[in-house]
Amino acid sequence: MSNHESHSQAHHPASYYIRIYWILAVLLVVSIAGPLTAHHFGSAAHTIVLVTGFGIAFVKAYMVAAKFMHLNVERRMIWWLLITSLAVCLVLFFGLAPDIKNGNGHHWVNDKVFVINIDPVHDCHPGSADYRFDDVKQRNLEEISNGGGAAHH
Amino acid sequence: MSATTFQRPIATTRSVTGISTGKLAVWWILASEVVIFGGLLVYFMLMRLHHGAIWMAESQHTRMEAGAINTFVLLTSSLFAVLAHQAAESGDGKKAAKFLWYTIGGAIMFLCVKAWEWTGEISHGYVLTKNIFWGCYYCITGLHGVHVVAGAIIMGFVAKDAARGKDLQRVECIGIYWHFVDIIWLFLFPLFYTSTAG
């Protein structure tokens, strides 16, 4: 850790940054034009919006980070630092996703609990459990597809 | 102890990692900022995916032209920030300060566009409490706006010192911060303004 090598700081002329700036500006135009014209492309519209919107945002972010923030000549440690914090966000995303994406409470069904809760006394002769198991499951599925509330994306 | 008698400790001047102390701290600040914005964006994206149709309808009412202008303004101010850094590297404090003032000008223009945009939206009834989409919209762009304001104020102090050739290393630090603010906006732009068909 204790090395004192001076990392080479880029000494680019102003024209270098201005060139990158123009590339970024062109990318910006693409990221505006893409979503605006996407509806002409029918089924591909969705993909075009995502790619031109977010794909280009990532490219632009990379260019700003690498060239303007000089991460391309910075010590590698900083990349790792930023990647770690992004990874933390990803962990949060995937931890939250199962709960938020299915916020209406119908995202999982423990069928056995339903069997026990619904009519525990009625009709409990041997052999009927399988039938009722399927019956309840069916009812649940119908309920989900009918009353799901907000549309799943 | 007043600021005039303050002596920078030896600790500040050491650089075991090879990265100057101020810059290292800025990177750590940015790492923590990534997580702050990350938390909000995770919430927004998951809600967006969950409430697909409703939110798509709401996001039709954001003003894409305002977002696009602001993206361009921030991009341009980022260029000025990096040019200021370049000037500071070559020891030209006056030039660095000039470019920093241009960057601040960009920040002010950004805020003016933002004010115009928000005024329009609020007057059409799209307020913070309307629903979660607008709540997220105002909170996230508002938090970003707070960063723009903070960055511009700090930049003013840095520019004042840089014009007198003092603490030129700070020009790079504030520049890195400014690029980060720019990068955040690069993602907010498609999230709020252009992904209306998805």
Added chain:
Amino acid sequence: MEATTSAPSAESHDSHGHHQEQSFVSKYLLSTDHKVIGMQYMFTGLAMAIIGGLLAYVFRMQLAYPGEPVPGYGVVTPNVYNSLVTMHGTIMIFWVAMPVLIAAFGNFLIPLMIGCDDMVFPRINRLSYQVFLLSTIILLASFFVPGGAFGGAWTSYPPLSAFPEYNLTPLGAPLWVVAVSLEFIAFLLGGINFITTLMNSRAKGMGMFDIPLVCWMIIIASILFMLSVGPLIAGAVLLLFDQTIGTHFYDANAGGDPLVWQHLFWFFGHPEVYVVLLPAMGIVADIIPVFARKKFFGYKLALFTVFGTGILSFVVWAHHQFVSGIDPRMSNLFTVTTLLISIPIAELCFLYIATLYRGSIEFSVPMLWALSFVASFLMGGVTGIHLGASGADIFFHDTYFVVAHFHYTFFPIAIIGVYAGITYWYPKIFGRHMNETVNKIHFWTTFIPFNLIFLPLFLLGLAGQHRRIYDFTNFPQLSGENLQHLRIVATTSLIIMLIAQIPFIINFFWSMFNGKKAEKNPWKANTLEWTVDSPPPHGNWPELPAVYRGPYEYSVPGRKDDYWPQNEPAK
């Protein structure tokens, strides 16, 4: 750069006498010296600990003798009970464990242990304390607003926390959110300072593996804090808007999701456990080799274990929510990770025990605290296994078993760890020794009652006693005589423990002025902080030291002394 700034710095050291003449305000309240700021944090934290302890006294009395007026307070109403429990939790974790363990010890120790004159950003350091102080004032002020202090539990789950008609504290709730958010910002500022200082300003010759474990652990804790607290700060702002201006981020009726808050809270809240645990473990790791006169067993292993713990701590958070209605498939996942994280922590405890093995153990006061930390934290950890298994947790979660488990982890951290640190570094901080006999009495009268408070709670929890009940007489099956006796035992022990702190406080302040003068290195320890004067002057060393070896070279064969200071050149 080094040459130009070191000259004025040396000059300021020469004018040391000048600093002595500063007024009290500029010397102790507005100082940028890391030691003074550390002490500010420590005194604030310990004052808050007294408040938190007294809150516990009031609501424990209500539990033991429901409905009767509490001596020194009066009758406890249900609302007040909620506020007391909420504020006890908030204060003990955010205003005692965090400021004392991380901020106070971190500020005091890091520059001294890595051999530099101050933190890298002294003024940001001062700002950090000022923001913290502001948050403290806001929190304490919330006791006196109409409706009283926040009563929605220290985890502040919406909708309970979001709607005043549920939590009945219309002003306390937003003040709580503001105070907690400000405090996080204060520690973010402090954490950046710590991390940058450790990374950039180590003494000449001090490599990654020559840093004392306590510094490492405070730094890793700061990193965990920085990476986990962001979503909660953002989420707290959303909660504040929900409370005050009527947004619906957590309102399920309007498309929001209350579970999100729980996720955001525990996404921070679980790493937070390690944020406060690691410094305490670091303090213990530094004390044990000194009083066992033996090299720390497996320094690198301990370090990598802690790194692993840090990474794992980001993927265990949802074990707090097994009964909150999260996706059961996620419960499976989080059960596995939760059980996994007990491995590195157990490993650290084994490393401590292995360090003791065949050492020359001296039962001084810091050592007693350190050993009791390991013993009682093991209790907390082992009961954590029960709770980490989602199946068992469904039964245990809302019982006093959780309360007992939680306190068996946090009491060792926030109280035992802090006492270990204070008694160990007291001679360095104040330049005088504390009275050893009083401290030993204090140890036993704290440690035994602590166990007598929380062991009965395990039994109560196993008997199914729900943990959020104000008055058990309303629930005949929970207020049987056996259970009530256990509650009275716990409450009585708490009172004994609180009284036992009085001799310590007297000893602490008396020794500051009248104790036996301490030499530079009273414990014959290796680390750098023992090579400066006690107490260290402004600027710490006349000439900053260089480092030649690791921090735990005790009883090296062939040496006359059984210790080998880090800054002593090999001959």
